[in-house]
Amino acid sequence: MDSSATQLQLNQKKRKRTQSRWFFAFVSPWIIGFVCFTIGPMIFSIIMSFTDWDMFSEFNFIGFDNYLRLFKDDIFLKALANTFQYTLISVPINLLLSLGMAYLLSFHLKGMRVFRTIYYLPSIVPIVASTMLFTRLLSSKGLVNQALALFGIDGPVWLLSKDHVLWSFVFLSLWGVGGTMILMLSAINSVGEEMYESALLDGASRFRMFISITIPQISPILFFNLITGVIGSLQTFAQVYMMTGGGPDYASEMIVPYLYRNAFSFYRMGYASAMAWVLFMIVMVLSLIVLKSSSLWVFYEEEVK
Numbered sequence: 001m002d003s004s005a006t007q008l009q010l011n012q013k014k015r016k017r018t019q020s021r022w023f024f025a026f027v028s029p030w031i032i033g034f035v036c037f038t039i040g041p042m043i044f045s046i047i048m049s050f051t052d053w054d055m056f057s058e059f060n061f062i063g064f065d066n067y068l069r070l071f072k073d074d075i076f077l078k079a080l081a082n083t084f085q086y087t088l089i090s091v092p093i094n095l096l097l098s099l100g101m102a103y104l105l106s107f108h109l110k111g112m113r114v115f116r117t118i119y120y121l122p123s124i125v126p127i128v129a130s131t132m133l134f135t136r137l138l139s140s141k142g143l144v145n146q147a148l149a150l151f152g153i154d155g156p157v158w159l160l161s162k163d164h165v166l167w168s169f170v171f172l173s174l175w176g177v178g179g180t181m182i183l184m185l186s187a188i189n190s191v192g193e194e195m196y197e198s199a200l201l202d203g204a205s206r207f208r209m210f211i212s213i214t215i216p217q218i219s220p221i222l223f224f225n226l227i228t229g230v231i232g233s234l235q236t237f238a239q240v241y242m243m244t245g246g247g248p249d250y251a252s253e254m255i256v257p258y259l260y261r262n263a264f265s266f267y268r269m270g271y272a273s274a275m276a277w278v279l280f281m282i283v284m285v286l287s288l289i290v291l292k293s294s295s296l297w298v299f300y301e302e303e304v305k
Helices: 002-048 065-070 074-105 112-124 127-137 143-149 165-175 178-189 193-201 206-217 219-234 238-243 255-264 269-297
Strands: none
Touching (some): 065 269, 074 112, 074 165, 074 178, 074 255, 112 178, 127 143, 127 238, 165 238, 178 219, 193 206, 206 219, 219 269, 238 255
């Protein structure tokens, strides 16, 4: 009996070793890619941020000079302000619009599937194509100004006006609201009908049910869309790069396009790396603030005992 038990233990250990080898064999491509293309560049980037490397000369360590220089750079501070302003405007509008659309599309009416498809389709259009489209729509004689002219409104030159250029990017962000909408629609449809039936028996209005039942039940999805929306808006790049290049007079400049130009147009790799790490810290701090605040307004059914 002892020898058979020992042999069984040996076989189990051998099986576990074999399973471990196969496990690491299958995940090794991901691990290698993660180390080579994510962790490696991040480590190299943080080293570069303490140098004045220009891709051609040797490394010259300059300590925290790049970081100190950032907060004396008027263009960077302007880009930082524009990025925050764009985030504060676009994220709430996107959340409210997608929530309203999802709620209206949740009603079981004839032809509703067609409308759901129509509203979702723009979100799968590549950002480059959407940006090119909005560049035409927001031109001085574009369709937006032509539509305003029908009401006697003289539309601005959206992409050349300091006061209106950021709103151009907000309008573009609303074009892709379907992706957020479809997540909220799925969450709304998963709310139990018995809750609404009980509320109706108590005489609750649709608005009261929406505020007291729907929103608390879908708050995890609202939280997810909020945090991804904040991170995404802080990393806005293609829209600015293609539509305005940061103009006019840096009125639409944002952090990532300015970082890109410093790195690949001016070859200030050290300075651009410092900028990237400042952006990383901003994203991390804002994400932590949103995460900490979630305990005050996000409802999880698992928390109910």
